Amino acid sequence: MLTWDHPRDDRKTRKGRTIIMDFGPDYMGWTGPRGLADLLEVAGNFIDTAKIWVLNAVLLPDAYLREAVQLYREHDIEIFAGGLLFEYAYLKRDTDGLIARLHHIGLNGIEISENYVTLNDNERLAFIEQFSRAGLMPVVEFGRKHPDTPMELAVLETAVRRAAGAGAHHVIVEQGEFDLLERERPDDVKSLSAAAWFEQIYIEVDSDRFPQQHTDLIRRFGPTVNLANVAPGHVIRLEGFRRGLGRPLDYPFFKELLE
Numbered sequence: 001m002l003t004w005d006h007p008r009d010d011r012k013t014r015k016g017r018t019i020i021m022d023f024g025p026d027y028m029g030w031t032g033p034r035g036l037a038d039l040l041e042v043a044g045n046f047i048d049t050a051k052i053w054v055l056n057a058v059l060l061p062d063a064y065l066r067e068a069v070q071l072y073r074e075h076d077i078e079i080f081a082g083g084l085l086f087e088y089a090y091l092k093r094d095t096d097g098l099i100a101r102l103h104h105i106g107l108n109g110i111e112i113s114e115n116y117v118t119l120n121d122n123e124r125l126a127f128i129e130q131f132s133r134a135g136l137m138p139v140v141e142f143g144r145k146h147p148d149t150p151m152e153l154a155v156l157e158t159a160v161r162r163a164a165g166a167g168a169h170h171v172i173v174e175q176g177e178f179d180l181l182e183r184e185r186p187d188d189v190k191s192l193s194a195a196a197w198f199e200q201i202y203i204e205v206d207s208d209r210f211p212q213q214h215t216d217l218i219r220r221f222g223p224t225v226n227l228a229n230v231a232p233g234h235v236i237r238l239e240g241f242r243r244g245l246g247r248p249l250d251y252p253f254f255k256e257l258l259e
């Protein structure tokens with residue numbers, strides 16, 4: 001009987017990680033309980049972490065959220081709320097209430113972003129420490145959705161090292177920041193993968209630009225590039241791209257077999 005004779009990498013040891021964006025029941029990948037159960041049964045090993053979209057952690061019913069969280073936990077997948085929920089709590093001056101809400105529905109992480117708020121270094125580090133003390137996994141997003149100038153790699157490096165030193169789980173580069181860097185400083189993008197800290201960052205992708213953007217990033221950085229905000233409905237094909245399968249990459253896997 002024909003079998004796949006290439007290693008099925010274990011999630012805990014492989015390189016090249018995927019964070020999905022859980023939109024809830026949505027055309028990008030139905031993550032209602034039955035759809036999510038099917039997804040995780042088939043592709044759970046391809047998913048490292050899940051992010052709850054925008055304010056869904058307070059908009060959707062508690063029973064649904066708890067069931068989704070339990071399904072992720074049964075598959076040993078970390079799950080956190082997206083950064084706009086943090087920004088909402090920050091603007092309402094109620095991060096203690098945010099912590100209580102996350103514990104109430106069972107979420108074990110929160111993203112700290114700065115799209116509509118601005119934190120100084122001390123504030124950012126203080127929030128990382130606050131959430132860590134509360135037993136939550138802090139994730140830091142670097143940059144804004146609509147930046148005015150391209151990011152400096154030295155600034156990104158400092159942010160990554162400071163976040164890691166304070167206890168952040170990882171750093172996600174905002175999609176808008178990466179897009180602007182690609183347009184205005186392509187040489188910086190080329191040198192990014194050579195950075196010693198490159199493996200500590202995730203690059204956000206745009207589900208509406210699938211598969212072109214995703215395969216472009218794999219061509220540029222290789223199959224082990226860390227990607228965030230991947231739509232649930234794209235997980236299996238993305239894993240195929242990582243393994244050299246798929247028309248957008250012209251099936252490099254088979255080219256290797258023919259060598």
